Amino acid sequence: AQTQPPKPEQPRTAPKADDRFKADLLLIVAHPDDETGVSAYLAQLLDQGKRVAAVYLTHGEAGHNNMGRERGPSLGVVREMELRHAMSQLGVQNVWLLDGKDTPSQDVLQSLANWGHGKNLEELVRIVRLTRPEVIISWLPGFFIGENHGDHQAAGVMAVEAFDSSGDPSVYPAQLAQPRKINETLLEGLQPWQPQKIYFFSDASDDKNIKGKGPQYPTTGISSSHHVPYWRVSMDVFRFHLTQYRTYIEKLQSLNDEQLEKLAGADQDSWST
Helix, strand or coil: CCCCCCCCCCCCCCCCCCHHHCCCEEEEECCCCHHHHCHHHHHHHHHCCCCEEEEEEECCCCCCCCCCCCCHHHHHHHHHHHHHHHHHHHCCCEEEEEEECCCCCCCHHHHHHHCCHHHHHHHHHHHHHHHCCCEEEEECCCCCCECCCHHHHHHHHHHHHHHHHCCCCCCCHHHCCCCCCCCCCCCCCCCCCCCCEEEEECCECCHHHCCCCCCCCCCCCECCCCCCEHHHHHHHHHCCCHHHHHHHHHHHHCCCHHHHHHHHHHCCCCCCC
């Protein structure tokens, strides 16, 4: 009997990336509530149809609690839920929290060491490769007169490292190797990804050192989705962070619209920046 030549094996193609997690901009910050520094800007991007995702490198478990008895890891759980409510109000659904240890100091090296720098950088690179952002935005990794939280600076450092590393196929190659079996636990099948830009914002008390150094976006415009000024969107999102700012939030809730607008216009609390 005549034998048939074996059919050539069809080349296997890797599945496409999951588009549910594609982001135009990825926010990388240290603590739940850090988004407040750019929430008005994020609201503008969302109104433009941009996709925004966020990574928080700690749970904020070293903060205080003005709402209950919870401290430490339990406070971190509470602050995560405050954050998820806040980001849902803003319109950001894809939010990740890593397990760096909240470090209340002004020493960026102490923060990086306490976070398990290498482990969390690998996690952060994974999320950049998963979300494939065009732009990363993070805390400015520099020391200025202001809060100068070591964790804020550390978030900026890790954002820069992830920006530089995510497109390099020699960095964390197990993330890029294609899995050989269905229930794979080691090889991840991601692709290198190089974001195009990285932006920074600062916790400095005086913004003269950064004015005119990058793009600026007015917060007085009206949001097409929230129907209030962008500074008001930011203020409304901030109100979920009661464990940290209960007294101030209760003050905001006691003011009428005219008083809130006057407060924002005075710029004493940076709502108009």
